[in-house]
Amino acid sequence: MFNAVLVGIDGSGQTEGIVTIAADLARACGASLHILCVVDPAYFLSKPDGRRPSEADEADYPAAAMERESADDLVHRVLLGLRQQKLSAEGSVVQGEAVERILETASTLGCDAIVLGHRHLSWLGRLTERSVCREVLEKASIPVLVVPSPDKAHPASSIRQG
Template sequence: MFTTLLVALDGGRQHDPLLDLVAHVAGPRSLVHLLCVLDPEFALPADASDADRREYPAAARQRAKAEGLLQDATAQLRERGVDARSLLPAGDPGEVISAQARELGADLIVIGHRHLSRLQRLLDSSVAQWTLDHAPCPVLVETRGG
């Protein structure tokens, strides 16, 4: 049974199948860390001032969207009896996922898959593929929500 799960969420897709899978594999003593990675070019710290939020509206929108996503996902898992916490760092998604998994001592990473075409993979790297190649623990890929 997995005890420490790291679940990577992105803001552009449907997460219900991913959360269904997590609820299914999480045991009664599991701790699920929900992770949404902010683009470092637009990242504002959580304690940013109102002036900073007005000065950088795109960054404020990105943070607000990610915080809402994490709150919703955390609530959905908790309703199912899963102990869930959220993380909102900035950086390269693949690198952050692997680093957080190491830091947390995760024994499973759960991630979605966007089903990129070959051309899209050449132009826009796959976070799922990068994570599979560099993860410090097993990776479970949910393919239905992509």
């Protein structure tokens, strides 16, 4: 069914749940996983050739260096865990606008599914904040598996049995 699955992560509290669901899907389908973390270009520190920045660059731009280091570390830790489970997994940290980079990476790698988390924005949040998940759902030409936020109970679970 699925051969290659792109997994979008951002280091939020949902990351573990997203990776667990993606690992279960990969195991069931025999699929490989590609872990992707997209960093805002304003906080992405790298050389034009894609290499890591120098120590001087990191000292001059500490916030960007920390963001890049955190993203690299996150992807590395997730890959380690997946490989310990004997799953085929690769990963990358890229800069750019999240929706475009997710869709572009999925297409470039020939992925046939995407796994993402969903934040459950409030009504005000939906008016003022952009939902990456919603935009990927609207623009993707391949299936998108959405993992709900663990901190939001499903409305049906709060209905009392009579």
